[in-house]
Amino acid sequence: MAKAAAPVPRPEVLPDEGSGPPLRGQAHILERIARGAPLAEVLDAIVALIESAAPGMLCSILLLDREGRRLRHGAAPSLPTTYNEAVDGLEIGPHAGSCGTAAFRRQPVVVRDVQADPLWENYRALARPHGLRACWSTPIISATGQVLGTFAMYYREPRTPTTAEHQLITSATDLAGIAIERRQAEEALRESEERFSKAFHANPAPLSISRLADGRFLDVNTAFLRLTGYEREEVIGRTSVELRLIGTAEREDLVDRLRRTGVVPELEFVVRHRDGGSRDVVVSLVSSDLGGDACILSIFQDVTHRKQADEALRTRERQLLLAQQIARMGSWEWDLRTGTVTWSDELCRIFGIEPSAVRPSYEGSLDLVHVDDRSYVRDIIDRAAADGQPFLFDFRACRPDGAVRILHCRGEVTCDAAGHPVRMFGTDQDVTELRLADEQLRLSQQKLRNLTAYHLEVREEERARIAREIHDVLGQTLTALKLDVSSLREMVARREPSADGRLQEIAGLLDTAIKDVRRLASELRPVVLDQLGLPAAVEWLAGDFQRRTGIDCRVRSHLPDTTLPADVSTGLFRILQEALTNVARHSGASRVEVTLQQASRIVYLEVTDNGKGLPEAAHAGQGSLGILGMRERALLLGGFIELKGETGKGTKLTAWVPLK
Structure with a gap:
């Protein structure tokens, strides 16, 4: 809650309205600003100075918050505390009294009569108990055009400002602007220093600041201490040479280069650790002036693990090359944006080309594909480059010596953040012997x-x-x-x-x-099969099955009045025989339905029962020679068998046989 500041002694000024702003008082305030006096003290002094030049005037300075939405109490020693508290946090706007409107419009606002002016419609009740009738407010604008706050003059009777009062307002806003900007600059500097300090000490990269003249450390961060193994107290005030981090010659070379260029970017060298070990680092040096001293900001990057990883990567690459040679597999990559194609050495050897004698390209790769496979390969690759989907296929490759090899290609596509394919990579494996x-x-x-x-x-x-x-x-x-x-x-x-x-x-x-x-x-081969065809033979077999087992067996035949080939009729009849045998032996069914039909050039035989169903092994064709026999019969006719069933819900066998 904003409160009135303690009374400030009023400096002596010339009371003559025509004499201009009170120069002696201004100088006194500027001295306070230069000394770094608290902002509240300076603002109170400004208000006291202006009020002393215009008896009966009550002055107020409000400060605009960081968000630029509300005015906060700055100085108003002569206004009632309750009033100051009431207007503290006033939101600016087009009808927000004198001060809120002036800050919003960025222009002076003169209200002759608070009780009559529409700008005060929502605030008259605040002013009335304190007898405030006139209020003139002027925005305090910074040198960059930013609204900093407002300076207001109140009177207890309706009136407008005189020329001298306008001059006082100008002097007051100028002084307040200087004080506020000075305070903001100091805060910005302090915040900048705090941010730098936080960024410096919290930075994961090792950092140090040392004097250019003698190399003594002024500050280091935690990451630097971890890199070197020293405590902070052991580092500050000493040099990198004294700590044996680097040698004298190395430091002299760095300083010489820094003096000539001002910057030494990404220099690799080895830092000695306190425990006697060493770390590979990349350091960048920047010369900087801090507090009047020429200093060096050193930025380290520990690349020990990266170098170890690089060596491990080289080892893996050698292992991969060996594995590719053993597996007869080569790798490739295609940058879809630049068109650049790269092949591994093993892929070159698979194509019968010396690695040093080839400059791979997409079209060049297609030239090595067998002419009968080329269109097929191009379609697959172009489609993958467009939709980003993985792919695999076999194709024939023609070597320069005329040999034809069969290759198995597998590839994937990577996309950018927008989902556009940008890179394709994959492998080609020589599977000639395998095929x-x-x-x-x-x-x-x-x-x-x-x-x-x-x-x-x-x-x-x-x-x-x-x-x-x-x-x-x-x-x-x-x-x-x-x-x-x-x-x-x-x-x-x-x-x-x-x-x-x-x-x-x-x-x-x-x-x-x-x-x-x-x-x-009839059991060996029913006469009806040869004389009347498959439908009649199925009817006979179903009737015989029902008489022998007592299981209701119904037949629905939709075959056209054409004679089926003997091998098809025999095969389907034997499949039905075996299926009914399985029903009688294993299903526990009370009803069987047999369906014969033909669609286009395919004959369908369906056998459905209401028994206990088949186990999963039977679905896969395992565990029953009868089922395997049925599958083999269908396969010999160019067809196949499908079994569907759930435990307790019966089984459905379907045989598809094409007519040749």
């Missing part, structure tokens, strides 16, 4: 599948042959035998009636044998 081995393995697997297919084909042919033999030969024989027995029964009946019962038993056995033969023939 050849993969191809040999693929051919071996294909041969194995062909052999398996051949075995399955032979087995199906053998089953069909056996079925024909049983049906055409054994079946006919048994039928003929039945006819013969029937004829024999008629003949015997005429001679001995008791033989009829025996012959009936033989006929019954023959009927059973014929049924068994037909059943076995």
Whole structure:
């Protein structure tokens, strides 16, 4: 809360209004300012000086705060304390009384009658109890045009200022401006020194200040003490040579260079630590005048760890080079902004080029790509350079000697802060031998599948042959035998009636044998599959499955009225056989739905049950030879099998087989 300052003795001045500002009083105030008297004391003296020149006048000085929004009490010894407290913190504005408006407008404001002027509408109640009627306020402006505060004159009767009073106002604002600016300059200097001291001592970089003439340390920061291992008391007043931080010759060379140029930037040398060790540093020296002494500001950078890291990096680079040679892998980098491309030595060797004989470029790199792969590679790289996405692909490279190598390329893109791609880097690995081995393995697997297919084909042919033999030969024989027995029964009946019962038993056995033969023939290869096609065979198999197991089995067929290739019909029929066998053995289902349909040139077989579902291993095709067999059958036809199921929610098997 602002309070009135203690009374200040009023200096003697000439009371004549026409004689101009009171010169003797001004000189006295300027002396106080020069001596560095407190601002409050100086402002009180200014107010006392002006009030002594104009009896009946009450003066006030308000100071604008740092934010430039509010006026704070500066000096008003003759105004009531309650009034000073009330206006302390007044916010400036276009209708903020005389002082707040003057500071806002940056112009003098003369209010003849406080009780009548609209500028005082919100403040009349403050002035009325104290009998304040007139108030003239002038902004105090600095030499740089900054509003520092206001100087106000109050009277207890309505009136306007005279010429002499205008002169007093001018003198008062000039004196107050000098005092306030002096105080602000001192505060700025003090704050600057404090900031420098804080920055100096808190700076993570080692810093020191020493005299240029004799090299004795005047100040050092904590980081410098850590760098050298000394205590502050051991350093101040001594030289770097006395502390054995550097040698005499080194210091003389530094001082000589500093005298000639004023600055010594980033000089590398070794500083000796107190414990006998050494640190690699980079030091910059700047000559400066501090308190009349020529001084040296030394800025150190401890690069010991950086040098160690550089050496470690060189070691890793050597190791990386060796690893690239072993793995037949080379690295590359492309600056998308400048177009600069760099290759590792190993990448040059992979392309069959001497590292010293190549200047890599994007287009030059594409020239080494096999002509049939070039467009494909360019599309991938250009797309990555545009969208910043990582990539990997294989391509063929043509060496200058005509050899063709298969390379596996992997790359990534880095972007700037705005998300624009700026750099691409990656590796090319020579995988020629690996791909050849993969191809040999693929051919071996294909041969194995062909052999398996051949075995399955032979087995199906053998089953069909056996079925024909049983049906055409054994079946006919048994039928003929039945006819013969029937004829024999008629003949015997005429001679001995008791033989009829025996012959009936033989006929019954023959009927059973014929049924068994037909059943076995159907199980080996149902006749309906060859005669009526896959849909009818599926209906027969579903009905037989339902009769044998008691599990409700329904079929929905949407196949067009076309004959499927024999291998497709057989393969899907065998897959369904195995699927139904698995349902009966493992699912615990009460209902099965079989769906056949064709879309475009693909035939779909779906088998869905409401059983207990399949474990995860079955999903992956593990743990069941039946499932593996179904997958292999579908693969031989160019299709595949998908299993979906959750524990307790049944299983769905889908087979896709293309029509060739």
